[in-house]
Amino acid sequence: MTEKEQLMRRIQASKFVAWEIKIYLDTHPSDRNALRRLREEEEKLQALKEEYEENYGPIEESGENRWAWINSPWPWETGEGEEET
C-alpha cells in the first residue's frame, strides 16, 4: 500500500470512529464523555484531511475538480488496474 493509500485508510478509520460515536449519541444524547470524544475525533479527522489535501489534492468534490471526481475509480472498482500488493 502506498503512503497515499495508508493516509486515506487512516481518514476512513477516523470517519468510522466518529460515526460510531454519533449513533451511540442518538440513544445517549447527554453522555458528556462521548460528546468530548466525538469532538476530539473530529479534530483528528480534520487534521488528517488537511495533511492529505496538502500532499495529494482535494478530497471533496467541487467545481474545481468535477471531472476528476467523475473519472476517478468508483468505490467497487478499488484495486482495478493496480499491481497486486
Add this chain to the structure above:
Amino acid sequence: MWKYEKQLQYPVRIRQTNPKLAKLIITQYGGPHGEIGASLRYLSQRYTMPYPELKAILTDIGTEELAHLEMVSAIVYQLTKNLSVQEIRDSGFDTYFVDHTAAIYPVAASGAPFSAETFAVTGDPIADLSEDLGAEQKARLSYDNILRFCDDPDVIDPIRFLREREVVHYQRFGEGLRILTDKLDEKNFYAYNPSFDRLKKRERP
C-alpha cells in the same frame, strides 16, 4: 436529503473471483435479511416514531445500511469479474447469469427477487422496534452462515465487518426500545400503540 461519498464504508478488495460464493452473498443485497430491506425498513419506520432519539437512530442506521448495500454489491461485483462461460457453468452461477449477466440485481440466494413483504412498517413503535431487533439478528445470522462457506481472507474481512455492524445496531435498537418503554406511563401498562391511540380527554389526569 442525502449526500453521496465516493468511498466504501469499509474497503473491499477481492483478488480471486468466486461466482459460487457470489451467488450466496447476493442474498445480503436483495434477500429476506438483506441490506435493501434493512434500509427501507428503518427509513420507512422513522416518520411515525414518537421521540427525537428514535427518529435519529432509525435515520442514521437506515443510512448506514445504504452504505452496507454498496459494500455487498462491491463484493459480488469483484467476485464475478472476467469469468469464462466454463466457470459460470461449473459454479452454478449460470442460473443468475442468464438474466443478469454479471450485473447486480436484488435477489435472495434462492433466486427470489427482493420483496417488501420481507419487512414490516406498522406505525406502532413497539412493534416496529421489536421487529428491528429481530431484523438485526437475522442479518447477523445470515452473515454467520455466509462465513461458513468462505475461505478467502479478502472476502471474510469485509463480511466480518458487516456482521459486527449488525451486533452494534442491535444494541442501539435495544436502547431505543428502552427509551420508549421508559416513557410509557402506568395507564399504558399493556403497551398499546403510543403513536396512534390517545387517552380520551375525560380520562386524562
